[in-house]
Amino acid sequence: MDRGGDDLKLLGTWASPFVIRVKLALSFKGQSYENIEEEDLYNRKSELLLKSNPVHKKVPVLIHNGRPVCESQLIVQYIDESFRNTGHSLLPMDPYERATSRFWAAYIDDKLFASVFHGGRAKSEEEKANALKQAYTSVETLELDFREYSKGKPFFGGDSVGYLDLILGGMIPVVHYIEAHYGIKIFDSTRSPLLKSWMESFGALDAAKSVLPSVESLIEYSKMKQARAAASAATN
Ligand SMILES: N[C@@H](CCC(=O)N[C@@H](CS)C(=O)NCC(=O)O)C(=O)O
Missing domain, CATH: 1.20.1050.10 (Glutathione S-transferase Yfyf (Class Pi); Chain A, domain 2)
Known part of the structure; x- marks a missing residue:
């Protein structure tokens, strides 16, 4: 995969369907990127996320050469338009x-x-x-x-x-x-x-x-989230 001088960073969480669709777009367009996982999205958002998506404070955010793009559908369209010459076109021309x-x-x-x-x-x-x-x-x-x-x-x-x-x-x-x-x-x-x-x-x-x-990884993840929620309910 060729980065072609483009610096791409993806802020996300691996299980999110919205993040996955952006990863799919980057994959089908053959673009490599730095994957930055939010560690605890629902309790403590990173400074980078708050700065990059101050309106919704949600993932995914694609940071392209330092500029953030938010909202997964818009990010996929942005990827399609920014990397026209790699992979095939995603949106129809008409x-x-x-x-x-x-x-x-x-x-x-x-x-x-x-x-x-x-x-x-x-x-x-x-x-x-x-x-x-x-x-x-x-x-x-x-x-x-x-x-x-x-x-x-x-x-x-x-x-x-x-x-x-x-x-x-x-x-x-x-x-x-x-x-x-x-x-x-x-x-x-x-x-x-x-x-x-x-x-x-x-x-x-x-x-x-x-x-x-x-x-399997999603099942493990969901068990972990349930255990965490139960533990926090027990301490409150
Ligand atoms: N409409 C947004 C939805 C994104 C979204 O809901 N992301 C969730 C993760 S799956 C999130 O960041 N939630 C954090 C929050 O609600 O505070 C998109 O398409 O990007």
Whole structure:
């Protein structure tokens, strides 16, 4: 990988779907970077994060030659535009198709990701069931979009990976984790056969495999977080 005089630093936490999508973009564009892990994102944010993303104070932040770029969807677009000559283009060239890609990226975060996230934090079984229902509805809508978008090809980008593949690709580890931990299949062969095979094809690509954390590491991480929360509840 050639840094080509570009200094890239990525502030993140390894399990975050938002951070993973940025890592995927850097990987598919063949860019190396310095990975800076926030040690304790929810209790003590680093000075670098507070200085780089003073508005939201969230990861990921990509620092390119000293200048921070925030918000994962915008970072992926920035990477695509900044490294036009390496790898292939992620967003389509046609303005209408670009707008449509951005529309579906927002849908993935605002509907699918949001319901999965709420399901994980639900306080009651009813809340959990509602979140899951919402997630399935979003998956069905996205399946229809994928059918139209991919035109029988394996990826949202057609024969090669594009913007939406990376945006949704960041969620793959959490989808595997939910299946392993709760026995819930977010993408399955009845509701979303195309997305299920998309997930398998995408996850098998070298540029994705080198980035996506394993389900085992996420299970360990979640156990560690639960133990930490229990310990802090016991001392308070
Ligand atoms: N919309 C943001 C969401 C980023 C986000 O929620 N990051 C989480 C980690 S997964 C975070 O930094 N949370 C810290 C906090 O909420 O204080 C993006 O796409 O970058």
